[in-house]
Amino acid sequence: MKFVFILAAIAALEIYLQEKWITRLIGWRITQIQKVYGPRSHIETKSSTPSMGGVIFIPVALASIPLTAGFSGSDWVELAGLWFFPIGAACIGLIDDWIKFRMKSSEGFASIYKLAAQILVVLPWAYWTAVSRGISLWPGIELPAWFSVPFMIFLTIGMLNAVNVTDGLDGLAAGACSLSLLGALIWLPLEDPVYYAALTGLVLCASFLWHNAHPARVFMGDVGSHFLAGMLISLCVYGDCLLALIPLGFLFGLEILSVAAQLIAIYGYKRKLFLMSPVHHHFELLGWSETQIVIRFWLVHAAGMTIIAIFITRLFSE
Numbered sequence: 001m002k003f004v005f006i007l008a009a010i011a012a013l014e015i016y017l018q019e020k021w022i023t024r025l026i027g028w029r030i031t032q033i034q035k036v037y038g039p040r041s042h043i044e045t046k047s048s049t050p051s052m053g054g055v056i057f058i059p060v061a062l063a064s065i066p067l068t069a070g071f072s073g074s075d076w077v078e079l080a081g082l083w084f085f086p087i088g089a090a091c092i093g094l095i096d097d098w099i100k101f102r103m104k105s106s107e108g109f110a111s112i113y114k115l116a117a118q119i120l121v122v123l124p125w126a127y128w129t130a131v132s133r134g135i136s137l138w139p140g141i142e143l144p145a146w147f148s149v150p151f152m153i154f155l156t157i158g159m160l161n162a163v164n165v166t167d168g169l170d171g172l173a174a175g176a177c178s179l180s181l182l183g184a185l186i187w188l189p190l191e192d193p194v195y196y197a198a199l200t201g202l203v204l205c206a207s208f209l210w211h212n213a214h215p216a217r218v219f220m221g222d223v224g225s226h227f228l229a230g231m232l233i234s235l236c237v238y239g240d241c242l243l244a245l246i247p248l249g250f251l252f253g254l255e256i257l258s259v260a261a262q263l264i265a266i267y268g269y270k271r272k273l274f275l276m277s278p279v280h281h282h283f284e285l286l287g288w289s290e291t292q293i294v295i296r297f298w299l300v301h302a303a304g305m306t307i308i309a310i311f312i313t314r315l316f317s318e
Contacts, residue, residue, distance in 0.1 A: 025050035054224020085231035093226030
């Protein structure tokens with residue numbers, strides 16, 4: 001019961017700090033630079049909305065760590081390993097956001113430098129985790145370090161970019177990540193401190209919707225999308241179920257695959273598969289309202305996540 005009040009305090013802290021941060025962002029004129037090749041309506045309706053709201057995830061997450069330690073009785077080394085990657089990934093996103101702001105451009109890191117930065121963060125974390133505690137594909141199925149480390153790098157970079165491209169409509173990525181974290185709590189056999197970390201992540205993500213739901217008063221930016229992607233990855237690794245990234249990342253996978261399919265269609269077949277990618281923009285151009293797209297995509301994510309989780313569970317239970 002005490003932890004329920006702590007979660008309520010975390011939610012209140014997130015909402016309060018975000019309100020103060022939005023005021024700061026407006027004063028500093030840190031707004032979302034819309035891509036020129038994105039929907040033209042976004043240039044008119046979203047260009048004045050502050051970005052980098054995900055910055056607040058970092059101090060709130062750090063403040064939650066001693067509380068998590070108190071309830072779980074875990075050592076600080078394990079907690080440091082659990083939270084290192086979400087916060088490290090968020091720092092990459094923050095640098096990317098800052099470059100966009102300074103350059104007044106929708107493009108931050110050059111792709112090759114962003115990839116290098118992501119590898120620089122995930123490589124030591126993956127190696128240390130594989131050596132110190134092991135990385136399991138499924139509970140009881142531990143992967144050898146020579147395979148798990150490069151496999152982790154591949155999955156991590158994919159998830160970081162998948163959540164990033166999904167963050168294109170008000171509340172879409174935050175709501176989908178909330179569902180993913182809720183799914184992890186329900187499905188995975190999480191033990192302390194992973195269970196409390198998942199609860200904290202869910203509260204952080206859901207509380208952000210207070211300001212990010214349509215019409216959004218702030219966007220999370222790359223710092224926020226990288227943090228949330230890192231959170232999902234870290235939970236799957238420390239929950240000893242790397243395979244859980246498939247159902248928990250269902251919608252994000254669809255979004256990044258739509259981008260890949262569009263590029264293949266354009267460069268390989270000189271035609272478009274979608275009116276615009278990622279696929280949520282396709283439905284925008286079809287005339288769906290932003291709220292319709294977001295809610296329907298949440299439903300698709302929840303359904304896909306549930307079906308795949310049931311299939312995987314039955315497959316490995318036999």
